[in-house]
Amino acid sequence: MSRTIHIEPITRIEGHAKISIQLDAQGRVADARFHVTEFRGFEKFCIGRSFWEMPGITARVCGICPVSHLLASSKAGDAILGVRTPAPAVSLRRLMNYAQLVQSHALSFFLLSGPDLLLGMDTDPAQRNLMGLIAAHPEIARGGIRLRAFGQHLIRTLGERSVHPSWSVPGGVRSGLNAEAKQKILGELPAMFTLVDQALDLFKDALDRLKDEVDVYGEFPSLFMGLVGEDGGLEHYDGRLRIVAADGKIIEDQVPPENFPELIAEEEEPWTYLKFPYYAPLGPEKGMYRVGPLARLNVCDFAGTRKADRELRQFRHYCAPGKPVNGSFFYHYARLIEILHALERIEELLGDDILDARHIRSRAGVNQNVGIGVCEAPRGTLFHHYQVDDHGLLEKVNLIIATGQNNLAMNRTIKQIAQRFLTAERLDEGLLNRVEHGIRAYDPCLSCSTHEAGRMPLHLELHGADGRLLDEAHRA
Amino acid sequence: MNAEPQKVRLATVWLGGCSGCHMSFLDLDESLMDLSEQVELVYGPLVDAKTYPENVDLCLVEGAVTNIENLELARRIRTHTKIVVSFGDCAVTGNVTSMRNRIPVKDLLTAVYQQARAPIGPQALEVLPALLEKALPLHQAIRVDVFLPGCPPVPERISAVLDALLKGQEVELSPPLRTFG
Numbered sequence: 001m002s003r004t005i006h007i008e009p010i011t012r013i014e015g016h017a018k019i020s021i022q023l024d025a026q027g028r029v030a031d032a033r034f035h036v037t038e039f040r041g042f043e044k045f046c047i048g049r050s051f052w053e054m055p056g057i058t059a060r061v062c063g064i065c066p067v068s069h070l071l072a073s074s075k076a077g078d079a080i081l082g083v084r085t086p087a088p089a090v091s092l093r094r095l096m097n098y099a100q101l102v103q104s105h106a107l108s109f110f111l112l113s114g115p116d117l118l119l120g121m122d123t124d125p126a127q128r129n130l131m132g133l134i135a136a137h138p139e140i141a142r143g144g145i146r147l148r149a150f151g152q153h154l155i156r157t158l159g160e161r162s163v164h165p166s167w168s169v170p171g172g173v174r175s176g177l178n179a180e181a182k183q184k185i186l187g188e189l190p191a192m193f194t195l196v197d198q199a200l201d202l203f204k205d206a207l208d209r210l211k212d213e214v215d216v217y218g219e220f221p222s223l224f225m226g227l228v229g230e231d232g233g234l235e236h237y238d239g240r241l242r243i244v245a246a247d248g249k250i251i252e253d254q255v256p257p258e259n260f261p262e263l264i265a266e267e268e269e270p271w272t273y274l275k276f277p278y279y280a281p282l283g284p285e286k287g288m289y290r291v292g293p294l295a296r297l298n299v300c301d302f303a304g305t306r307k308a309d310r311e312l313r314q315f316r317h318y319c320a321p322g323k324p325v326n327g328s329f330f331y332h333y334a335r336l337i338e339i340l341h342a343l344e345r346i347e348e349l350l351g352d353d354i355l356d357a358r359h360i361r362s363r364a365g366v367n368q369n370v371g372i373g374v375c376e377a378p379r380g381t382l383f384h385h386y387q388v389d390d391h392g393l394l395e396k397v398n399l400i401i402a403t404g405q406n407n408l409a410m411n412r413t414i415k416q417i418a419q420r421f422l423t424a425e426r427l428d429e430g431l432l433n434r435v436e437h438g439i440r441a442y443d444p445c446l447s448c449s450t451h452e453a454g455r456m457p458l459h460l461e462l463h464g465a466d467g468r469l470l471d472e473a474h475r476a
Numbered sequence: 477m478n479a480e481p482q483k484v485r486l487a488t489v490w491l492g493g494c495s496g497c498h499m500s501f502l503d504l505d506e507s508l509m510d511l512s513e514q515v516e517l518v519y520g521p522l523v524d525a526k527t528y529p530e531n532v533d534l535c536l537v538e539g540a541v542t543n544i545e546n547l548e549l550a551r552r553i554r555t556h557t558k559i560v561v562s563f564g565d566c567a568v569t570g571n572v573t574s575m576r577n578r579i580p581v582k583d584l585l586t587a588v589y590q591q592a593r594a595p596i597g598p599q600a601l602e603v604l605p606a607l608l609e610k611a612l613p614l615h616q617a618i619r620v621d622v623f624l625p626g627c628p629p630v631p632e633r634i635s636a637v638l639d640a641l642l643k644g645q646e647v648e649l650s651p652p653l654r655t656f657g
């Protein structure tokens with residue numbers, strides 16, 4: 001008799017979801033599913049609204065990476081206007097994007113995954129959270145909070161608020177940055193670099209301690225996708241799409257992002273609101289790809305900043321030469337390297353006089369009926385695809401979100417973890433948390449992913465081969 | 477001798493919203509460390525509890541009530557919580573989450589899931605909570621004690637409300653702190 005285990009809600013991730021694990025007649029793990037249970041429907045209810053409103057509305061898809069939606073939506077708007085966005089506006093947008101990368105990655109590493117990495121996968125669940133971390137390691141918790149705050153404050157300095165700034169608009173941005181604010185941010189940077197260095201040390205310790213986990217947390221071949229610059233360097237705002245295969249071969253390169261519909265198709269399943277994008281030419285089985293920090297570091301030739309490049313060389317020791325780093329556990333590492341890179345880029349941008357230029361917005365009306373805006377969100381490549389009428393009213397909206405693109409890989413990951421750690425059909429605490437952590441490694445943002453919302457609570461159900469519910473676990 | 481003073485049992489809940497209100501809560505930054513001395517976080521996206529516990533003193537609820545699960549959780553929150561705070565515009569008014577309300581749920585799903593394989597029909601309903609026909613502001617589902625508007629409420633507003641509630645005072649937001657958006 002087979003049965004299914006359900007984990008619900010999954011905690012310390014950004015969204016509403018549950019997991020079910022299906023056992024076969026011998027009690028072995030046959031399959032595992034990650035169910036996203038929340039739905040909001042932006043793609044439909046935005047129809048008929050003006051594209052001018054979209055940056056403000058779609059920012060509300062997600063409070064964790066509102067800046068990504070703001071930017072992707074503004075860029076889609078730029079394309080509809082058909083104007084050239086002034087270079088200073090582009091630099092300012094980049095600056096905000098890097099600020100968001102810092103805050104979102106710091107949130108994921110310290111506040112959401114930190115408790116597992118630093119307190120241990122098996123600690124008492126009542127302690128295994130931010131407050132527990134504050135109690136056990138106040139200095140580390142404070143460091144995480146400060147790093148995140150640095151990013152949020154920079155966003156606020158640019159756009160007046162840290163969550164949902166209505167600052168970037170089709171054609172440019174609304175305001176620049178004054179000299180005094182610049183100096184203040186520059187003054188805070190050295191302390192931030194120190195914090196990332198400390199975090200890197202912490203992570204490398206965890207890597208040694210968690211050897212068992214590292215080998216089964218999403219350690220499998222897949223494709224990786226991300227934006228790269230013209231020179232093949234790491235890129236988060238502009239750039240073109242590159243896809244790298246498991247053997248390290250580049251199978252798509254320098255694809256203009258507006259051609260994404262040729263690369264990506266989406267599957268749907270009746271048990272989740274989250275779609276399953278895959279690389280279209282290879283089909284849903286072989287076309288599984290991952291996006292986000294791990295993917296970006298796997299597809300780029302180099303980071304292009306000194307400290308991040310040094311760390312990237314170390315990162316690449318975790319795979320065979322020329323091959324991508326496959327383990328999803330390394331998402332954590334990649335996140336820290338990206339924070340480092342973002343801080344270096346922020347420093348560079350702040351030193352550039354271009355930020356002082358006055359012309360930060362181009363004005364025009366609707367010149368194109370289709371606009372596609374793409375950028376790298378903290379969790380991966382984000383696509384906003386709009387079709388408008390001649391008045392700029394939306395006729396079609398398609399959003400392809402980072403977390404969705406990791407959906408196939410997340411399902412595969414929890415299956416792998418369950419196969420390794422599920423013993424004798426028992427739902428012990430360690431298993432629950434490990435399966436959840438497998439999801440957490442991707443830092444899924446289910447707010448975004450279903451264009452919807454949510455927090456991820458966890459409930460585990462065990463189902464037999466006949467589909468009967470055999471056991472259930474709620475962690476109290 | 478007295479034991480440590482009892483900490484206030486705080487829960488934070490994320491219903492149909494974007495988590496922006498929670499992000500604004502985290503924007504309390506280092507004051508979170510002081511807060512951790514006064515409160516025990518007993519439920520929410522930041523902690524591992526799977527079921528909403530009993531005897532919660534204070535609960536911040538983000539988001540509109542959008543599906544059956546939200547509705548059940550909201551009712552459980554009401555039964556087990558002394559002070560329920562409608563946290564942010566989605567909870568207070570429905571806000572962006574309720575922009576879907578003019579469209580029947582079936583049309584929404586068939587529009588977004590173009591293959592109409594997912595997640596529609598009986599198999600979907602086995603695992604996924606049914607959507608309510610309309611997303612509701614929290615007070616249309618349960619009684620609410622305090623309204624904390626903003627999309628999201630800025631951290632200053634959140635700490636003004638938490639301060640008052642932790643001191644056992646009535647919450648009175650000054651007019652500039654009462655705006656939406």
Ligand code: SF4
Pocket residue numbers: 060063163492493494495496497498538539563564565566567571572573626627628629
């Ligand atoms: S009120 Fe605004 S910030 Fe809060 S959940 Fe709703 S959309 Fe997000």
